[in-house]
Amino acid sequence: MISAPRLTLLAGAVLALTVLLGVAEPAGAAKAGGVLTLTQREDLPQGFAIHETATISGVWPAMPCFNNLVLFDPLKPMESADTVIGELAEKWSWQDGYRNLVFFLRKDVKWHDGTPFTSKDVKYTFDMLREGPDAPQKLRINPRKDWYSNVEAVEAADPYTVVFRLKRPQPSLLLMLASGYTPVYAAHIPPASYRTGCIGTGPFKLKEWRKGEFVEYVRNPDYFVKGRPYLDGLKYIVITEPGTRIAALQTGQVEVSFPNEVSKTNAEQLRAANPKLVITPYSINTNDNIVMNMKKPPFDNPKMRLAVSHAIDRRALVQAVHQGGAVVGASLAPKPYGAWGLLEPDLASLPGYGKPSDEKNKARKLLAEVGYSPQSPLRIEMVTRNIAVYVTMASFVVNELKQIGIEATLKQIETAQWHPMGTRGEFQIAANLTGIGPDDPDANFFENFSCGSPRNYSFYCSEQVMTQIQQQSQELDPKKRLAMVQAIQRKLEEDAPRPILDWRLDYFTVWPYVKNFIPHQSMYNFGRAQEVWLDK
C-alpha cells in the first residue's frame, strides 16, 4: 500500500507532468484579438512601481507594461536557468568565471512614448536598485536592494551592451533578473512617475487606471516581438470581496483567477458549478512559517524553538487548514513544485515531520528541560496579521502548542503595524506567510535568513550559515550547489529560527477559451500575458 505522503508526491508529479505536456498551443493556431478580463483583490498598492513593492497585488497587474532583460519562458511552468529567455536582451554571456554578466540588447525596442530603449536605461535601473554611489535616482522604497548586493558595477559599454560586474561569482543573478520583480525602468522618466502611470516597453500600453476600479491596457502596436501580443487588451477589475471575486470568475465576468486566490475548496466548488473551467494546481512559492524572535526570551533559547517546531504536525496542518491544498517542505519548495527543496526522505528526520505523537513527546521533553510542562505551561503571545489566511493557520498552531504545554494567546495585528512591529522585534512569536520571487536559494536565503536583512524577522544570525549561503551562491556545479542548499535547509530547520510549515498551492483557474496562460511555480513571474490568446 502506498503511503499518503508518497501518494501526494505521485499525484503532484502526475499533475506537473500533465501541465508540462498540456501547455502551449502551437503558435500557428493562435488567434489575435479580444480583451482578456482579469481580477485584482485590491487596488495597486504602489501603482506600476514594481521596484517599490513586494506583493502580488503590485506585480501582477503591472507586468504587462514592462519587459525585463530576461524572463522565465511564459510557456514553461517550471522555472530554471534553462527556461530563461531573452526579452530586452537578445543574448547574454557569463564571463570571467561567472563574475561578469554581459547582455547584448535588442536594437528595435521603443518605450511607449516612442523614446528608443538603450543600455542607458538598464544601467539607470540597476544602479538605482543597488543604490550605487553614482545612482542618478533613489527609490522611495527598495525592498530588493539585497538582491544586488553582489553587483559591483553596471557598465553601459555601448548603447546596446551592458555588463554587470560582480564582486564574486553568482549564477543566481540571472534568475533574479528573470523574475517579474525585475523590469527595466526608463531612464528619461522619474521613478516616482511609475506610482501614477506606466511608460514601459512591454506588450501592452496603459490605457486607464481608474482608482479603486480597474486597470486597462491596450495592445502595443509597436511591440518588438512581431505578432505579439495576441490580445487587443487587458482589463484588471478590482474586486475586494473574495466571494464576489469567485462569483465573477464562475459567471465569466472575469476570465482568469487572481493568483493565490483559489483554494482547494474553491476549486472544487468551481469545478462542480462549471466543469468547463480549466483549473491547474501549482505552487505559488509562498510558505507558512513561524517566526520566533531570537533577540528576547523565551525564543532566544534553541530548545524552546525546537520544541515549537517539533510540536506542529505539518501534515495535519495541510489537511486541516488547506484541505490538502499545500505540501510540506523546508525553506525551499520541494519537487515537483520547486527545484531545490528537500524531499520526503530528508524531511523525515527533521523536527516536526516524524510521527506526530513522537514529535509531541520530543517537544514536551525539550520544554521540560527548560522548566515547562502541560501542568505548568509557558504563557506567550502569538501575533499574526488580521487576514483570514494568516488567522486560520495561526489558530491551528496555537492548538498544537497547547498540547505540549505552551499556552499562546493569539493577537491579530493590522497590516499597518505588522511590518513595523516585525522590524522593531516587538513580538515573541509570529505566524507568518512568506512569498519569494523566483525559486532560487539566493533570493530566499539572503532575504530571510542573512544577518541584518530587514526581512530576517527572527534576527537569526549564524556565521556558519552565512558562510554556507555565500558558498552556495558562488558554486557553479549544479549538483554540488544543490547539495549545499539542501544542507543549509537542514541546518535552518535544526536551528529553527523560522520553521517552515508548508508550501501553499493555488488552483489557477481560467475559462477554457483562454490559451497559453500557464502558471509557474512562482506566482510573481508569469503575468506578462504576451503569449495569451483567446480561442473564441
Next chain:
Amino acid sequence: MKSYVAQRLAVALLTLLGMSVVIFVLLRLAPGDIVDILFSAAGFVDPKDKQAILHDLGMDRPYWVQYLDWIRGILSGDLGKSYRYELPTWQLIRPLLPVTLELAALAIVIAVLLGVPTGVISAIRQDSGLDYVLRVLSLAGLSMPSFWLAMVIILGLVAYFDWIPPMTYVSPSQNLRLHALQFLLPALAVGYRSSALIMRITRSALLEVLREDYIRTARAKGQTPQMVVWRHALSNAMLPVVTVIGIEFAFMIGGLVVTETVFNLPGVARFLVQAIQWRDYPMVQNLVMFISIVVILSNLAVDLVYGLLDPRVRYGD
C-alpha cells in the same frame, strides 16, 4: 424662514469645525501611518527611508500646523493630495459621489415605496392576519443585515441564473438596462431593511394619530375611511417618518461600505474604508467631512419638510 436657514447654516459651520478636529485627532490616534503601509507592501521598514517619506509628505510637522494647513486648503478650495495615489483628493472623490448618491436615493425611494404603504395598511388593519404578516416581514428586514442580504442575492444569482451584475460601473448613457440592474439589486438589499424601519414607524405613528379626537370627529362627520387616513391622519403621522427617512439617507452615504463592496460599486463608503486602512489622511478627512455635510443638510431638509407637513411649525418667527 430665511433667517432660520441662515442660523442653521451658521450652526452647521461650527459643527463642521468641531467634526474636523475630531476626525483629525482620531486619525492620528490610530496606530500606524501611510508610510508603515507603504513599507508593508514592500515587506519591511527602513527607519531612515521612513523619516524621509514622512518629511516629503509633511507628516513630520507639528499636528497643529498640519491641521491648519488642511483647513486653509479647504477654505481655498484645495482639498490636498491623496497620500496613496498622489493625486488631488477632489479628483478621486468626484467620481464616487454620483454612485453613492444614486444608490442611497434609490434605496430610500424603495424604502419609502415599500415602507409607508405597508405601514398604513398594517395600522388600518391592526391585529388582522395581514398586519401580522407585514410585521413579520418587517421584523425579518430589521433582523437581516443588508450586507448578508447582499451576499445572498449574489449567491442566488450565481446559483440560479449563472449571472451577476457588472463588476465595473456602467453609466446610464453606456447601457441603461445594465446600469439599472447594477443599482437596483443593491438598492433593494439596502431599501428592504430601511423599509422595515419606516414601516414600523409609520404604523406606530399612524396608530397614535388614529386615536386622536379629531379623527373620531372626522369619522362622525361622515368622512370616508380613505379620506380620514390619507387626508387627515397621515400628514400628522408622517413627522416621525420623515425624521427616520432623513436619518436613514444620511446613514447610507457613509454606511453602505459592505453593500458597495459585495456588489463592487465604486462608491464613497468603500473608498473611505480603503483610505482608512491605508491611513490616507487627506482622503479620509475630506470624505468624512463630506459625509458630515450630507448629514447636516439632510437634517436641515427634514426640519424644513416639517414646516410643509405641519402648518403649526414655523421657522424664523
